[in-house]
Amino acid sequence: MLEIKNLTVSIGDRKILDGLNLTVQDGEVAAIMGPNGTGKSTLSYVIAGKPGYTVEGGEVLLDGENILGLGPDERAGKGVFLAFQYPVEIPGVATMTFLKAALNAQRRQRGEEELTTPVFMKKVREASKLLDIKDEILRRALNVGFSGGEKKRMDILQMALLEPNTAILDETDSGLDIDAIRIVSEGVNKLRTAKRSFLLITHYQRLLDYIVPDTVHVMARGKIVRTGGKDLALELEKNGYRDFAATPEAA
Ligand SMILES: Nc1ncnc2c1ncn2[C@@H]1O[C@H](COP(=O)(O)OP(=O)(O)OP(=O)(O)O)[C@@H](O)[C@H]1O
Numbered sequence: 001m002l003e004i005k006n007l008t009v010s011i012g013d014r015k016i017l018d019g020l021n022l023t024v025q026d027g028e029v030a031a032i033m034g035p036n037g038t039g040k041s042t043l044s045y046v047i048a049g050k051p052g053y054t055v056e057g058g059e060v061l062l063d064g065e066n067i068l069g070l071g072p073d074e075r076a077g078k079g080v081f082l083a084f085q086y087p088v089e090i091p092g093v094a095t096m097t098f099l100k101a102a103l104n105a106q107r108r109q110r111g112e113e114e115l116t117t118p119v120f121m122k123k124v125r126e127a128s129k130l131l132d133i134k135d136e137i138l139r140r141a142l143n144v145g146f147s148g149g150e151k152k153r154m155d156i157l158q159m160a161l162l163e164p165n166t167a168i169l170d171e172t173d174s175g176l177d178i179d180a181i182r183i184v185s186e187g188v189n190k191l192r193t194a195k196r197s198f199l200l201i202t203h204y205q206r207l208l209d210y211i212v213p214d215t216v217h218v219m220a221r222g223k224i225v226r227t228g229g230k231d232l233a234l235e236l237e238k239n240g241y242r243d244f245a246a247t248p249e250a251a
């Protein structure tokens with residue numbers, strides 16, 4: 001279970017998250033929607049442990065343990081996974097090599113044996129097939145020259161391999177064509193389990209037709225201002241955010 005309590009975060013002297021509260025139960029898919037620049041990506045970075053953010057107060061609890069003091073690698077070892085809004089390109093490192101290094105780093109962090117190459121290859125092949133990813137792309141440098149959709153699919157492949165318990169997908173649907181949305185969504189849906197929770201950041205209700213969320217949260221001005229079921233996304237689609245960000249009281 002992920003519990004975020006009263007989280008306040010600034011970058012430089014600017015407050016970005018302002019007393020944010022959010023609980024995501026085991027197995028829950030929570031969608032987060034909200035206007036541009038309200039701090040959705042910032043929230044995902046702070047959970048994953050990206051440096052450069054000042055936590056002024058509050059807690060991020062993973063199964064009751066505050067993870068804010070841990071490094072990003074330790075958090076990954078505990079099962080936190082973040083698919084970036086803008087996937088990082090790593091020139092000179094073949095995708096396959098990167099995937100193996102990521103998986104083995106996580107295993108080392110957990111005190112587990114590294115995977116042998118045949119076992120790793122089998123895992124990658126299975127997961128790639130599910131996501132319709134060609135072998136050719138796995139030999140290329142990670143994300144370099146990948147199309148937008150290929151990058152997003154690669155994120156889901158990483159997630160499938162790392163088997164996180166808390167997966168944060170930041171606008172995984174942006175830039176995907178209609179077929180790719182379906183493929184990526186099916187990939188995510190297959191990874192839904194009773195234990196694994198998802199934080200799905202999206203601007204579009206359409207994604208939620210494919211990945212049906214348990215809860216929908218509206219974020220505005222650095223906090224969650226409304227929580228509801230999947231119908232809330234339909235309401236937002238119709239009305240936009242005018243009801244939420246307009247007044248300080250609403251935020
Ligand atoms: N490194 C940084 N330095 C200064 N300001 C930053 C930095 N990173 C983010 N911000 C600011 O923090 C605010 C929140 O940004 P964030 O990327 O979290 O928004 P978002 O909700 O993900 O928006 P979008 O829907 O456009 O992706 C923005 O005003 C942004 O300019």
Ligand SMILES: [Mg+2]
Pocket residue numbers: 040041042085170
């Ligand atoms: Mg963002």
